Amino acid sequence: MFELPSILTADGLLDKAFGRAMKATAKGPDRMTRARNLAVARVGTAGKAIESTLRGYVKGFPSLERLPPFYRELVDVLVDLGQLKKHLGAVDWAAQKAGEITREYRRRIGRGPGADIGALRREAYGRLSSLVRQVSGDLDALVEARRALRKLPSIDPELPTIVVAGYPNVGKSSFVRAVSTGRPKIADYPFTTKGVSLGHFERGVRRYQILDTPGILDRPMEKRNRMERQAIAALRHLAEAVVFLVDPTETCGYPLDDQMRLLEEVRALFPDVPLVVAENKADLEGPSRGHLRISTLTGEGVIDVLDRVLSTLTSRDPAFALRSASP
Ligand SMILES: Nc1nc2c(ncn2[C@@H]2O[C@H](COP(=O)(O)OP(=O)(O)OP(=O)(O)O)[C@@H](O)[C@H]2O)c(=O)[nH]1
Ligand SMILES: [Mg+2]
Known part of the structure; x- marks a missing residue:
């Protein structure tokens, strides 16, 4: 940057x-x-x-x-x-x-x-x-x-920006890889992602940027580390929409209840930002809290999440809806 x-x-x-x-x-x-x-x-x-x-x-x-x-x-x-x-x-x-x-x-x-x-x-x-x-x-x-x-990515202020957030190890980087040009590292331990990184994708004539972020834990803001605080900064300043991933299988190593508390905190901190929740790792056994079930591994539901996110962006910006409707 x-x-x-x-x-x-x-x-x-x-x-x-x-x-x-x-x-x-x-x-x-x-x-x-x-x-x-x-x-x-x-x-x-x-x-x-x-x-x-x-x-x-x-x-x-x-x-x-x-x-x-x-x-x-x-x-x-x-x-x-x-x-x-x-x-x-x-x-x-x-x-x-x-x-x-x-x-x-x-x-x-x-x-x-x-x-x-x-x-x-x-x-x-x-x-x-x-x-x-x-x-x-x-x-x-x-x-x-x-x-x-x-190392900071070059954010284009003209492009709509989607931020992928959630607990560590739930599959955020896997999601960004699945849907965009972004190539963040994926590994089966928490805090693999240490900073924000950028990917792009296109839908019709429109180009979007999607940000991978480090995991955030459910704990007081002042206890949060450098990695978590970068994710919060991305949510605060860049997110026009959020994909919030949870891992109901808890193979990420964190209880689903903790993940849901973080979800509520993010909603409360940024009430004006549309947010789509998805339950990842649907290819494994796990409970559901009634959100979209997806698997970045098999690709199941991934496009549905994007569709939902893009529709929230469109519905918030009527001018954009017109623009993207005309060829
Ligand atoms: N079974 C299964 N495993 C998955 C799926 N998505 C991701 N994983 C695995 O979950 C682990 C974490 O994936 P990442 O994409 O690195 O998760 P992250 O949320 O970016 O993790 P941090 O950057 O550490 O916060 C990896 O071992 C992935 O292979 C999925 O849909 N199904
Ligand atoms: Mg990651």
Whole structure:
């Protein structure tokens, strides 16, 4: 989703800056002047590399204030907005400081005879190194944040969005795989899905996006982990309709009663979002609470769920009903 700059560690950045400085050249009428000019050029090259690289990192991060609400909440869940701002602030400060150090030493080395060129050059390198090392933890945090943000799917605000939600291990990813281009991982343990992911499908002339989400447990919001909170964010900000899957066979490892309590919570939290409940794993023995019975394994009922979801979308948007009726 986000085009973010790739970020060097403190050591990587210092290697790059001093490596460039090594290649600097200088001219001058005599040996002394050439040596002085070379030292000025080296400090300038290293300092500017550090300053501009660090500034690029700060600029390259999306302006967090202007993110759409879904991404804002997700960034907060994944990397903590407050912390991220602090790290970016520290890196910005270091960029400015690098500029100051560079200017100071270029001036002092260039001042002319009497200056100990070698010692000043080493001092400048030393100060630039310790400056970059000072923000080493901040750089590491940006590397982490970038890794998390790059994985976020690109939601198209123009397309109708269906969110698949429910307890862990009930077959949400299997459902998304069965009906869309999405290829989420499926496995027989809870929290296989660790973040939201996107699939697309077409019906007639219309294109839809469908989101797979991590499982949610029936427990207080403040106890919910990072994975559950991403699912809640998708329901809150993106869902125009919800497919809520339950597993009455309880082979998912969770009692059906707990799953039904989560269903009631989701209904209560998002009363305006149409929701279709389906009982998955109908190929196995299990009780029914009277909802649509489906099996993502055999394909039974899967299309019926989609039909029902799409009809709720259509009935809520008369303009859309007209649009999709005309060829
Ligand atoms: N028998 C049967 N097993 C199913 C069916 N649908 C899914 N499964 C199995 O249930 C397990 C969980 O499936 P997933 O699709 O990974 O479930 P999920 O809800 O995405 O799980 P998390 O991402 O961990 O929350 C896997 O072993 C699937 O093969 C079904 O219709 N019948
Ligand atoms: Mg899954």
